[in-house]
Amino acid sequence: MRPSDAFLAVTGGLGFILAGLLAGYPLAEAGRRDARLALESQLVAELGLTDLCLSTEARYTRHLSQADLFSAFQDHPRSLEHFPSGALLPPPGILTSRGGPGGGEDRP
Amino acid sequence: MSSFERQRAFLDYTLASLVRRKAKNGALVLAYALVVFLIASVMFFSRALRTEGQAVLAGAPELVVQRMLAGRFDTIPASYAVSIGKIRGVSQVEPRLWGYYFNRAVGATFTVLGLPDFAHADNEIVAGPAAAKAWTNLQEGRYLFRTFKGDSAGFTPVQVLPEETRLVSADLIIMSETAFRQVFGLPEGQYTDLAVNVRNPQEMQTVTEKIQREHPDTRPIQREEILRTYESVFEWRGGMVIVVFTGAALAFFIFAWDKATGLSAEERHEIGILKALGWDTSDVLVMKFWEGLAISLTSFLLGTIAAYAHVFLADAGLFAQALKGWSVLYVDFPLSPVVSLTELLALFFLSVVPYTFITVIPAWRAAITDPDTVMRAS
Numbered sequence: 050m051r052p053s054d055a056f057l058a059v060t061g062g063l064g065f066i067l068a069g070l071l072a073g074y075p076l077a078e079a080g081r082r083d084a085r086l087a088l089e090s091q092l093v094a095e096l097g098l099t100d101l102c103l104s105t106e107a108r109y110t111r112h113l114s115q116a117d118l119f120s121a122f123q124d125h126p127r128s129l130e131h132f133p134s135g136a137l138l139p140p141p142g143i144l145t146s147r148g149g150p151g152g153g154e155d156r157p
Numbered sequence: 158m159s160s161f162e163r164q165r166a167f168l169d170y171t172l173a174s175l176v177r178r179k180a181k182n183g184a185l186v187l188a189y190a191l192v193v194f195l196i197a198s199v200m201f202f203s204r205a206l207r208t209e210g211q212a213v214l215a216g217a218p219e220l221v222v223q224r225m226l227a228g229r230f231d232t233i234p235a236s237y238a239v240s241i242g243k244i245r246g247v248s249q250v251e252p253r254l255w256g257y258y259f260n261r262a263v264g265a266t267f268t269v270l271g272l273p274d275f276a277h278a279d280n281e282i283v284a285g286p287a288a289a290k291a292w293t294n295l296q297e298g299r300y301l302f303r304t305f306k307g308d309s310a311g312f313t314p315v316q317v318l319p320e321e322t323r324l325v326s327a328d329l330i331i332m333s334e335t336a337f338r339q340v341f342g343l344p345e346g347q348y349t350d351l352a353v354n355v356r357n358p359q360e361m362q363t364v365t366e367k368i369q370r371e372h373p374d375t376r377p378i379q380r381e382e383i384l385r386t387y388e389s390v391f392e393w394r395g396g397m398v399i400v401v402f403t404g405a406a407l408a409f410f411i412f413a414w415d416k417a418t419g420l421s422a423e424e425r426h427e428i429g430i431l432k433a434l435g436w437d438t439s440d441v442l443v444m445k446f447w448e449g450l451a452i453s454l455t456s457f458l459l460g461t462i463a464a465y466a467h468v469f470l471a472d473a474g475l476f477a478q479a480l481k482g483w484s485v486l487y488v489d490f491p492l493s494p495v496v497s498l499t500e501l502l503a504l505f506f507l508s509v510v511p512y513t514f515i516t517v518i519p520a521w522r523a524a525i526t527d528p529d530t531v532m533r534a535s
Contacts, residue, residue, distance in 0.1 A: 052172035053165045056451060063458035070465045071501075075494045082493045085321040086212055092322050094216035096270060097253055097352045099383055101210055102285075102327040105266055108257055111328070112268075113390060114383040115221065115350075117230050139393035 110138065164447075167440070171447040174427070185416060186456050192409045193460025193508050194467070195402045198475070200500050201468040203395030205492040210387040212493075213325055214380075218251075218352035220361065221378045222368060230376075232347040237372060241353060244367050246360040252348035254337050258302065258330065262294040269330045271337025279336045282312040285329035289317040300330070305342030312336065324490040353377075413512060420519045428520065432528035441524040442517050449516035453509040461504070469494040 075082075092098065100112045109116035175182045222241065224233040235252060242250040254271035267288050277283070282300060284292065294301045299311035318326045337343065355364050365377045420428070428441055467473060469492060 051165070051169050052176070053168040056168065056172055060454055060458060063455070063462060067458060067462050067465070070462065070469075070494075071496055071498075074465075074469065078494055085491070086493075088319055089213045089322045089325055090216045092318065093213060093325055096272075096329075096331070097218045097251065098325050099214070099217045099221060099378075101213065101324055101387065102268075102287075102329075105268075105328045107266070111257070111266065114378060114386040115223070115230075117228070137394045137397055139389050 113138065164443070167443050168447050168451075171444050171451060174444075175448060175451065178423075182452065185413070186452055186459070188409050189413065189452065189456035189508075189512075190459040190463070192406050193457055193504070194463045195405065196399065196508075197461050197464035197501075197504055198467050198473065199395050199398045199402070200504065201464055201496055202473050202492070203391045204497050204500065205468065205495050207388060207391045208495040209324065209493055210391065211384055214384055214387065217380050217383055219355055219358070219380050220353040220365065220368075221383075222351040222353055222372075223376045223378070224350075224372075225374055225376050232343065233350055233375070235346045235348065237375070238348070238351050240371060241351060241368055244364060244371070246356055246364045247353055248356040249354040251352045251354075253350055253352055254334055254343070255349050256337075256341055256343075258340070260292065260294065261303075263291050265291055265328075267292075267328050267330050269332065269337065269340070271332055271334045273334045275331070275333035275336075277315050277333070279333045279339075280312055281315045281332075282336070283316045283318065283329075283331040284314050285318050285326040286320045286323045287327035288330055289314065302340050304340050310336075310340060321491075327490075414515065420523055424520075425523050428523045429528045432524065438521070438524040441520055445517050445520035446513060449513035450509070452516075453512040457505060457508050460508075461501070465494075465496070468492065 099114055102111070103113075104110040222233070222237070224231050224237065233252070238250045238252045241247060254273075256269055258267045258269045259265075260267060284300070292300050296311055299313050302310045302312065304310050312332060318329065332340075338345070353364070353368075355361050361379060365379060368375060368377050431441060431444075432438075467475065472491070
């Protein structure tokens, strides 16, 4: 076997596996995924849920979209945000907007 | 010889040459694939989370109205629901009761929901899957709550929410409105917030403005803002993880750049011999092009397949905690295999194309020099 044949066979095989994963796996998972999404959506609509349950340690990490405007320093005056997941949440838009405080959105 | 056969002959030669330095090139492919794996994993993971969030929260309340007091979230009186219900365009106003309960025994915070039309008795509750596992202070099978008065109230769990819904329900405890008021001491006629439905979605902005005009102490949150919040959270988190990996990626790029742009003495010697044997400069460049492509394409395919398997088949075990969030109640949930082809193509062009081309430049420099000089210099 020529080296180029081996190379084409290996890369072709890997490409085929990748295409199979990208196209085939979501199809194979579709039934389970749709059933789960339907259940989740039903629960969200029935209970009027607003947030994903990602981090449960504080209200500004549990209900990101409903948190107080001045989170994350909200536990008491001058309290520093100290939860590990807080480090992975973006600061409110007002702090990062180009115009600085007062120049952007006021949502957390 | 046809053009195709000619290119195959170049590829044969290139591969044979790569195999001669198999340890060095094997290590390069492995490190290259690892970098692609890390970047692709973050990309797949944050895209899947974003898609999941958008799909699940599409049914969230259209508009949530909170009352603010001294800049903080406060309870809202039922009279607000009546006056907001009278605004033209509003089809329904539903006062909601929800809050947080910190369980000292578990050391975790749970989300408690009080429903006016709860299907079970006042001394019964429905628990989310993580809450049901975590709640350990039980008395005769009942969940013990410490009420606002300091006494304890026991609730019998009658149902656990399906495990599949844990992305939205993991820490939930659902009880009747009466039980909620009994535990938290919230007076009658006071609610946590209002969920408002608007007849025509195009009137959402007008309704929001009217609510704020009529009740300046309220803060309306539209569903689009909720969805935007999650979009930005996952982008931010993905970015944070990429930043953590940047050091490793940078080290690799320096190594790859050095490897690709600086030819070894052996490689210079080889180019000199090829030129002396009658190879054109363009032939040497084609050979180097195939070398760069073989290494980068193999690494891209290996890294991407491994990343896909890691994220969707192995639940992203390597960095799921950082991306999903951290808490006492550890929330674990499945992800839908959703991949953005645009992002994948961007990764392909960023990983395969630059390496392929930077390998050609030093070869070109060596190939345009006189073979004798090249061989003597090496």
